[in-house]
Amino acid sequence: MTIEARIGIVGGNGWLGNAIASAAVSSGTIDGKNLILSGRSGKRGALDVPGAVHTRDNAELAEKSDIIVLSVRPDDFAGLNIDASGKLVISVMAGIAADDIAARTGARRIVRSIPNAAAAIRRSFTPWFATPDVLDSDKRIVQALFDACGEGAEVPQEAHIDYCVGLTGSGAAFPALLAEAMIAHALSQGLPPDFAARAAKGVVAGASQLFEDRDSDTSAIVQEMIDYRGTTAAALQTMLDNGIKHTVALGLEAAAAKAAALGKPA
Ligand SMILES: NC(=O)C1=CN([C@@H]2O[C@H](COP(=O)(O)OP(=O)(O)OC[C@H]3O[C@@H](n4cnc5c(N)ncnc54)[C@H](O)[C@@H]3O)[C@@H](O)[C@H]2O)C=CC1
Ligand SMILES: O=C(O)[C@@H]1CCC=N1
Numbered sequence: 001m002t003i004e005a006r007i008g009i010v011g012g013n014g015w016l017g018n019a020i021a022s023a024a025v026s027s028g029t030i031d032g033k034n035l036i037l038s039g040r041s042g043k044r045g046a047l048d049v050p051g052a053v054h055t056r057d058n059a060e061l062a063e064k065s066d067i068i069v070l071s072v073r074p075d076d077f078a079g080l081n082i083d084a085s086g087k088l089v090i091s092v093m094a095g096i097a098a099d100d101i102a103a104r105t106g107a108r109r110i111v112r113s114i115p116n117a118a119a120a121i122r123r124s125f126t127p128w129f130a131t132p133d134v135l136d137s138d139k140r141i142v143q144a145l146f147d148a149c150g151e152g153a154e155v156p157q158e159a160h161i162d163y164c165v166g167l168t169g170s171g172a173a174f175p176a177l178l179a180e181a182m183i184a185h186a187l188s189q190g191l192p193p194d195f196a197a198r199a200a201k202g203v204v205a206g207a208s209q210l211f212e213d214r215d216s217d218t219s220a221i222v223q224e225m226i227d228y229r230g231t232t233a234a235a236l237q238t239m240l241d242n243g244i245k246h247t248v249a250l251g252l253e254a255a256a257a258k259a260a261a262l263g264k265p266a
Contacts, residue, residue, distance in 0.1 A: 008065030012037025017071030018045025029148035074262035095263030116172035124150035166255030
């Protein structure tokens with residue numbers, strides 16, 4: 001689907017806002033000339049967004065946009081002054097409730113979402129939640145925008161978005177941590193650093209394709225490896241016995257707790 005509406009991204013020169021803009025244009029989902037990106041510094045983001053207009057003026061952005069994406073840090077939201085009444089507002093901010101967005105912007109049609117860093121390579125799995133006033137036509141645009149960034153998925157409750165801050169937002173950093181742990185151990189065993197990094201990154205990135213198929217069952221894959229009763233089973237069982245699932249759960253809960261704290265006034 002091509003989005004014909006004009007989209008303004010507040011914080012559009014930041015990490016995520018810039019990635020969303022770049023994904024939307026490079027996928028052909030929106031023409032760059034229909035994008036206006038604001039940022040405090042006035043500098044462009046790291047990714048090129050052909051045709052997009054850059055501004056430091058959020059009033060200009062609001063005036064020129066049909067849809068406003070809020071992509072400032074949660075801490076900066078309280079200082080944001082923008083009138084989005086009558087417009088669709090799509091927030092990517094962690095922890096900021098739809099009611100607070102409505103109160104600050106005057107908008108009633110509000111979508112909350114949690115993309116992740118893989119939006120930069122158009123591989124973000126992005127849950128989104130729509131408040132009751134959001135129109136079906138708005139929803140089609142939101143889905144198209146997040147499909148351009150990877151894969152969008154509507155969730156039925158706002159609480160799911162608060163949970164997904166950890167699962168799909170922060171979770172995108174977990175494979176790098178796994179690779180880092182594998183590299184650190186390989187180095188401790190005397191393997192050459194370049195080789196250790198190539199090997200661990202190659203395994204984590206490459207083997208994740210094993211379960212990329214939507215219908216694949218990760219627990220079946222793990223069980224199959226354990227049932228093989230070889231070296232992989234020894235590694236997996238030791239990690240399970242040492243609480244890897246509990247550690248991951250604690251990480252997910254910490255991310256959600258941090259998001260809840262970010263959303264509360266200081
Ligand atoms: N980086 C990520 O992977 C993810 C980020 N998020 C959320 O996305 C939002 C943006 O995060 P990042 O892009 O990582 O942060 P960032 O710091 O890279 O970008 C934020 C941008 O907002 C701009 N900004 C601040 N106040 C402004 C204002 N009043 N008007 C216009 N621009 C303003 C800054 O100049 C900066 O470029 C955050 O709320 C974060 O919770 C959500 C999911 C994943
Ligand atoms: O780390 C963060 O605060 C952002 C929000 C969710 C993922 N990244």
